[in-house]
Amino acid sequence: MLELEHVWKSYRIGALGSKRLTAVRDVSFQIAPGEVLSVVGESGSGKTTIGKMVLQLASVTRGTIRLDGADVTARGHRERKAYYRRVQGVFQDPFSSYNPIFKADRVLETVRESYFPRTGRGEWNEKVENSLQAVRLDPGSVLGKYPHQLSGGQLQRMLIARALLLDIEVLVADEIISMLDASTRIDVLNLLGELKERGLGVLFITHDLSLANYISERVVIMRHGAVVETGATGTVFGDPRHPYSRNLLASVPQLHRKWSDDPATPQELEPDGDRSVDPPPLTRVGEQHWVAAHP
Amino acid sequence: MSADLVLQTEIVGKRNEHLYFALRNRKVVIGSSIVLALLLLGVVGPFFLSSTPNEYVGPKSAAPSGDYWFGTTYFGQDVFAQFVHGLRSSYLVGALGGAIAFVIGLSVGFTAGYRGGLVDEFLNMITNVVLVLPALAVLIVISSYLEVRGVVSQAVIIGLFSWPWVAKAVRSQTFTLRNRDYVDLARLTGKRAPQIIVREVMPNMASYLLMAIILLFGGAILFAAMLDFIGLGPTNAVSLGTMMQQSMAWSALHLGLWWWFVPPGLAITAIVGSLYITNVGLDEVFNPKLREM
Numbered sequence: 001m002l003e004l005e006h007v008w009k010s011y012r013i014g015a016l017g018s019k020r021l022t023a024v025r026d027v028s029f030q031i032a033p034g035e036v037l038s039v040v041g042e043s044g045s046g047k048t049t050i051g052k053m054v055l056q057l058a059s060v061t062r063g064t065i066r067l068d069g070a071d072v073t074a075r076g077h078r079e080r081k082a083y084y085r086r087v088q089g090v091f092q093d094p095f096s097s098y099n100p101i102f103k104a105d106r107v108l109e110t111v112r113e114s115y116f117p118r119t120g121r122g123e124w125n126e127k128v129e130n131s132l133q134a135v136r137l138d139p140g141s142v143l144g145k146y147p148h149q150l151s152g153g154q155l156q157r158m159l160i161a162r163a164l165l166l167d168i169e170v171l172v173a174d175e176i177i178s179m180l181d182a183s184t185r186i187d188v189l190n191l192l193g194e195l196k197e198r199g200l201g202v203l204f205i206t207h208d209l210s211l212a213n214y215i216s217e218r219v220v221i222m223r224h225g226a227v228v229e230t231g232a233t234g235t236v237f238g239d240p241r242h243p244y245s246r247n248l249l250a251s252v253p254q255l256h257r258k259w260s261d262d263p264a265t266p267q268e269l270e271p272d273g274d275r276s277v278d279p280p281p282l283t284r285v286g287e288q289h290w291v292a293a294h295p
Numbered sequence: 296m297s298a299d300l301v302l303q304t305e306i307v308g309k310r311n312e313h314l315y316f317a318l319r320n321r322k323v324v325i326g327s328s329i330v331l332a333l334l335l336l337g338v339v340g341p342f343f344l345s346s347t348p349n350e351y352v353g354p355k356s357a358a359p360s361g362d363y364w365f366g367t368t369y370f371g372q373d374v375f376a377q378f379v380h381g382l383r384s385s386y387l388v389g390a391l392g393g394a395i396a397f398v399i400g401l402s403v404g405f406t407a408g409y410r411g412g413l414v415d416e417f418l419n420m421i422t423n424v425v426l427v428l429p430a431l432a433v434l435i436v437i438s439s440y441l442e443v444r445g446v447v448s449q450a451v452i453i454g455l456f457s458w459p460w461v462a463k464a465v466r467s468q469t470f471t472l473r474n475r476d477y478v479d480l481a482r483l484t485g486k487r488a489p490q491i492i493v494r495e496v497m498p499n500m501a502s503y504l505l506m507a508i509i510l511l512f513g514g515a516i517l518f519a520a521m522l523d524f525i526g527l528g529p530t531n532a533v534s535l536g537t538m539m540q541q542s543m544a545w546s547a548l549h550l551g552l553w554w555w556f557v558p559p560g561l562a563i564t565a566i567v568g569s570l571y572i573t574n575v576g577l578d579e580v581f582n583p584k585l586r587e588m
């Protein structure tokens with residue numbers, strides 16, 4: 001079980017770190033094994049920053065992140081390395097995730113180097129083959145190729161296979177299908193569904209509500225670094241209470257509607273204010289449904 | 296470029312592709328041949344010649360002949376022996392001074408670019424200070440302060456002053472590369488920062504670093520020659536610069552002893568010029584847009 005408790009993040013910006021930009025404000029949530037939690041919000045709302053903090057690629061300014069009850073933040077290199085056995089990530093841009101001058105399967109080889117130095121070559125190859133098959137990649141057609149010779153979908157799957165080599169418990173998936181073409185998107189998405197069935201907890205970061213709706217049990221909607229609404233996916237999307245959530249939902253283009261029919265007018269929202277103060281508190285408005293105070 | 300050539304390079308991969316084009320680039324081939332030929336002469340030559348090139352061995356002010364290929368100096372020293380030893384010193388200064396500058400520049404640049412934040416600002420400040428220091432003036436002060444000056448101490452001093460532009464360039468490249476997701480992925484594989492720099496960041500700037508080495512090498516040779524020429528060269532060895540300085544000090548130009556100063560002068564020009572030409576050629580190799588098809 002991964003838990004975030006009142007997590008804040010502010011980046012130092014400007015000369016000599018003189019200014020601060022608060023990217024994440026007082027965010028709390030849990031992800032249980034076998035559960036997909038979606039974090040949704042507009043660009044710049046702090047989604048990626050949350051993923052990076054969970055992956056310890058960015059430090060936590062305030063608050064705690066726990067894995068099975070143990071605080072995981074700010075530890076030494078060895079503990080961090082052990083943590084990455086259990087928690088892994090896949091990022092948005094498949095082509096940026098691979099070093100272009102090396103073969104793509106190097107991402108698998110470095111895992112062996114770091115975590116399985118004593119595993120024999122034959123045994124390792126078998127392990128690689130199994131994990132590639134688990135993400136429905138044909139080993140013969142992806143091994144030994146350079147990244148530019150593979151498709152975005154293949155590259156993202158290989159990164160998931162890389163994570164599977166480590167028997168992970170939590171996967172952070174930051175917009176992993178937003179750069180894929182429509183036909184491969186659904187396959188990768190379904191793959192996440194299968195991982196969930198295998199007991200993995202998935203932090204699914206997306207700006208696309210329909211994806212969140214499709215894959216996740218629970219959803220967190222963020223704006224300006226803070227949570228505005230959260231709860232069970234069906235409840236939140238069926239009855240959005242916060243004006244921001246309503247706007248988001250209204251902005252999803254629907255198959256049976258045309259632009260000319262009725263251009264939905266979005267509701268006026270509060271502008272971004274002082275981010276260093278506590279965000280509006282969440283109040284419970286139903287079973288499995290919380291919403292931030294709003295005017 | 297023919298179609299099968301494209302196919303061929305596709306298969307052999309990027310590195311071999313670079314080698315392939317480098318060996319077919321006239322600038323690279325000619326430039327590096329000259330540099331290597333003179334290097335060979337400087338390395339091998341002294342074994343066949345007197346180890347004391349400053350000794351007065353022959354007739355005074357003799358023109359080039361079968362015995363003394365480059366003639367003799369005003370005092371009867373063998374100019375060819377001096378030349379060969381001078382080549383060796385110049386290459387040594389270039390290699391050592393360039394290497395020192397390269398190592399400092401790389402360390403500072405990588406640390407600043409990878410760590411960012413306050414570390415970066417601090418290192419950037421130091422880099423700027425060294426950059427704006429009037430290096431020549433400082434070198435003159437330091438050099439004249441040292442009583443016994445050798446080739447090595449000269450190289451160290453030069454190295455300590457010529458790294459800033461490398462540090463700046465490496466820093467800005469590292470800055471962009473470290474934000475690539477594959478760096479994060481390497482961290483997620485439990486790699487430490489130095490390992491990530493060497494294995495993920497550095498290979499992506501290999502071509503750039505090669506060119507930096509060449510420029511530092513040539514720059515150090517030129518700088519050393521300048522110091523030598525104004526009388527701050529090694530006191531215990533011959534270099535191409537000290538040969539020029541001696542020949543000028545004893546009015547070789549007026550006395551018509553052209554064989555005394557032309558070989559060292561040409562050699563310095565040839566080495567530095569060839570390095571520059573090699574670099575332009577390498578730029579074409581690494582940057583396919585510049586390639587002559």
Ligand SMILES: Nc1ncnc2c1ncn2[C@@H]1O[C@H](COP(=O)(O)OP(=O)(O)O)[C@@H](O)[C@H]1O
Pocket residue numbers: 011012013021022023041042043044045046047048049050
């Ligand atoms: N390394 C960083 N340094 C400074 N500011 C950052 C950094 N990373 C992100 N930010 C800022 O934090 C805010 C949230 O960014 P991000 O988490 O990437 O949002 P999202 O993924 O929701 O688009 C943005 O305003 C962004 O400019």
Ligand SMILES: [Mg+2]
Pocket residue numbers: 047048175
């Ligand atoms: Mg993002």
